[in-house]
Amino acid sequence: MENKLGTVVSPSPHLRSPAGTRNIMLDVIIALVPALAASVYIFGFRALAVTLVSCAACVFFEWGYRALMKKPQNVGDLSAVVTGMLMAFCLPVTVPYWLPVIGAFFAIVIVKQLFGGIGKNFLNPALAARAFLFSWPVLMTKWVAPFSYSSIMNIFGGADAITSATPMGALHAGLLPNATVAQAFLGEIGGSLGEVSALMLLLGGAYLVFHKVISPRIPLAYILTVAVITYIFPKGEADRLSWMLYNLFCGGLMLGAIFMATDYTTSPITKLGQIIFGIGCGLITVLIRYFGTYPEGVSYAILVMNTTVWLIDRATLPRRFGGKPKFDLKGGAR
Amino acid sequence: MFESFFGDLHPHDFKEATSGKASRPMAAPPYVVIPMSLHLGEPCSPLVAVGDYVKMGQKIGDSKAPISAPIHASVSGKVIAVEPRLHPNGTKVMSVVIENDGLDTLSEEVVPHKSENLTDPEVLCRIVREAGIVGMGGAVFPTAAKISSSIGKVDTLIINGAECEPFITSDHRLMLERPEELMEGIRILKRVFGIPFAHLGIEKNKPDAISLLRSKCGADIKIVPLKSAYPQGAEKQLVYSVTGREVPPGSLPAAVRCVVFNVFTAYSVYRAVHEGMPAIERVVTVSGDAISNPMNLICRIGTPIERLVEEAGGFRGSPFKLLMGGPMMGSAQYDLSVPVTKGTNALLALTSRRDRSVKEPNCIRCGRCAEVCPMRLTPMYIHMYEERDDLNTLEKLNVMDCVECGLCTYICPGRLYLTQSCRLGKNKLRSAKEAAAREAAAKEAAAKKEEEAIKSGK
Structure with a gap:
């Protein structure tokens, strides 16, 4: 039949929400900016340079792979930029610039594109890349103390002022770090590039929750689990409260809980599932920190939980409207 | 998180363009095209032929099917064609085309029924059916069939004034402009069900309608302000919002002792009873x-x-x-x-x-579709398994519960056509079941035949 009007005939609905993938990714990037700013303040402009290299490499590999495979481009969705920022955030600021490029290749090509691209990967690309980059363990553990740069503008040096005494190292040994709780909260501590300022990460998280990009379920479940366990079972001679607070503010917990564990593709979609996922991440994080050889367990905890997402979703599908409750208090499980 | 559709998420619902303007009566057109399918169910057969003169309100189409509603001439004049014409559903449907003589000569069939015993369901159902009244909210289910199938089974009468779809204000204007007639229509329905009071649900984005009807209604009509959240006006969601009862999957509201009528339907009942005017x-x-x-x-x-x-x-x-x-x-x-x-x-x-559709839709597993689904389904998984023709999993995901409200497609940031996936999934599952039933029937028939052959052979 003829369409004289020239109107488009398609099935309903005929309206789309303004928030597309690109807007969501842009919101995540905005939410990461405060932490990046803190990092520049603490570690100098090298932090920004590493982040930019990482982002550029991620975007390049995203574009290059799809161009090579003759697949439609979707670099414009900005997800590669988010991956680039997150990966840079979990590297020491001293890494040579070629390291994030290798990481970007692993994250984008191996972890993301080989599985089908955005939304199809089963591991968080940034964390998987970080795990892969531990093939260079020396480079990955060259920490610097805060404000140890000779000049804030120095983006090629910085690798000289190396210290092994990170707060996580101290906690691993059952000692309290050599910084006040306030310093740890603000970020005046050693650690990975973007993880140091709990305050700025929380600010970013609040922005995401306010803009309804993420729900607070996973971060809250994750952080509360770590808080409860570390409070009940402090290690060494430490006082419970400060032990708990250092465990929350040092290391990658805030970055992981707010930005990594909430990655849509690698976290459950059901409400109950998200809480289970957060608790699981918290448990494994504390187990690794207490009993593992690594001082930090956030990234491995999230990677392990990533692999359980489909199981969790399947087990926690919501009760259909008008359907019988899964558990009836009177009749027991059905 | 996204419970409120246009309410929280989107500050306006595009209704302000028309909500403040009085409805304007439009001159009857030079000719009308009246399809013989204006309701859910069997189409009607035309009762008139080319060249006949018909009067306004005269019945021009009817069907003997239990779920059907007759069709009436909306103008007076000569029938100039009885032929298939394009229907809004996209197919050609037998239609009666009437050339308007501009006189609006009223048919003798149009007589008020208010003196009849309206509390007798049979009487009211007859009046409602003869007036061709259907669910005027858009579902077009024959109202008489709804009344007769719900009589004696319900304790709650809900009138739907939610009007949750963006842009639309026709029910809103009706509530503002015809409150007395609307309430009389509600009372007629209330009496036939023998229920002490009726609930009238209105979304809070229509505060003028809420306050006007509140000031006019008695103790027998309870105005229920509803959260402005699409799809508040969907039958099952409305029943839940008003009574807290969930209609079981695959059931009608009568399963939880409720019956729902749209405000325009109630108004049409009033007109049929008091003026004898059918739905024209x-x-x-x-x-x-x-x-x-x-x-x-x-x-x-x-x-x-x-x-x-x-x-x-x-x-x-x-x-x-x-x-x-x-x-x-x-x-x-x-x-x-x-x-x-x-x-x-x-x-x-x-x-x-x-238009925000994209060339390459991609699911990012954000879970918003599951969050907004009023039937608590997981459209992203339905989409995934529909693509793979995995009918068993589709059934486990309760795809048949989908009411096709469109919210999942609306919210999807990856711009997938999730509602369409659900529709396809439903169709695939339905046809697979039908095929299985046919196969089983054929097998049974074959077995019977064989048995008989053996018997007769002996």
Whole structure:
């Protein structure tokens, strides 16, 4: 039949929400900016340079792979930029610039594109890349103390002022770090590039929750689990409260809980599932920190939980409207 | 998180273009095209032939099927054609075309019924059926069939004034302009069900209608302000919002002792009883950013939509989509000759400004579709398994529960066609089940035949 009007005939609905993938990714990037700013303040402009290299490499590999495979481009969705920022955030600021490029290749090509691209990967690309980059363990553990740069503008040096005494190292040994709780909260501590300022990460998280990009379920479940366990079972001679607070503010917990564990593709979609996922991440994080050889367990905890997402979703599908409750208090499980 | 659809998430629902304007009666067109399918169920057969003279309100189509409603002439004049014409559903449907003589000569069949015993369900059902009343909210289910199947099974009567679809204000205007008639219609329904009071649910985005009806209604009609959240006006969601009862999957509201009628349906019942007037006109919202002068029009059933567009000042810019019904559940049109039907609550023309579809839709597993689904389904998984033709998993995901409200597609940031995946999934599952049933029946028949052959052979 003829369409004289020239109107488009398609099935309903005929309206789309303004928030597309690109807007969501842009919101995540905005939410990461405060932490990046803190990092520049603490570690100098090298932090920004590493982040930019990482982002550029991620975007390049995203574009290059799809161009090579003759697949439609979707670099414009900005997800590669988010991956680039997150990966840079979990590297020491001293890494040579070629390291994030290798990481970007692993994250984008191996972890993301080989599985089908955005939304199809089963591991968080940034964390998987970080795990892969531990093939260079020396480079990955060259920490610097805060404000140890000779000049804030120095983006090629910085690798000289190396210290092994990170707060996580101290906690691993059952000692309290050599910084006040306030310093740890603000970020005046050693650690990975973007993880140091709990305050700025929380600010970013609040922005995401306010803009309804993420729900607070996973971060809250994750952080509360770590808080409860570390409070009940402090290690060494430490006082419970400060032990708990250092465990929350040092290391990658805030970055992981707010930005990594909430990655849509690698976290459950059901409400109950998200809480289970957060608790699981918290448990494994504390187990690794207490009993593992690594001082930090956030990234491995999230990677392990990533692999359980489909199981969790399947087990926690919501009760259909008008359907019988899964558990009836009177009749027991059905 | 996204419970409120346009309420929280989107500050406006595009209703302000028409909600403040009084509905305008539209002159009857030079000819009307009345399809013989204006309701859910068997189409009617025409009762008139080319050359016949028909009067306004005269029955021109009827069916003997239990789920059907007769069809009436909306103008007086000569029948100039009885032939298949394009219907808003996209197919050609047998239609009666009447040339309007401009006199609106009333049929003798149009007589008030108010002196009859309206509390007798049989009497009311007859009046309602003969008036051709159907669910005027858009579902067009024959109202008499709904009444007769619910009588004695319900303790709650709910009148649907939610009007949750964006743009549409026809029910809103009706509530403001015909409150007395509407409430009398509600009372007629209430009495036949023998229920002490009726609930009238109205979304909170219509505060003027809420306060007006509150000031006018007695103790027997309870106004229930509802959260402005699409799909608040969907039958199951409305029943839940008003009573807290969940209609079980695959059941009608009567399963939880409720019955729901749209406000326009209640108003039509009033007109049928007090004026004897069948359903031959309705209020249509003509709106959208491609309409010059959006407004509500009171027009005859069978008016070609071209007339409505003209009445509203024509198109502004080029229409990208022309919709009959709301933007969430309405159907796209491609021809201005299709007529207004009993369920046409809106005619919308949209520009491409809000077209956000992309070439390469990608699920990012954000879970928003599951979060907003009023039936608590997981559209993203349904999409995934539909693509893979995994019917067993589709069934486990309760795809048949989908009410096709469109919210998952609306919210999807990856711009997937999730509602369409659900529709396809439902169709695949339905046809697989039908095929299985046919196969089983054929096997049984074959076995019987064999058995008989053996018997006769002995």
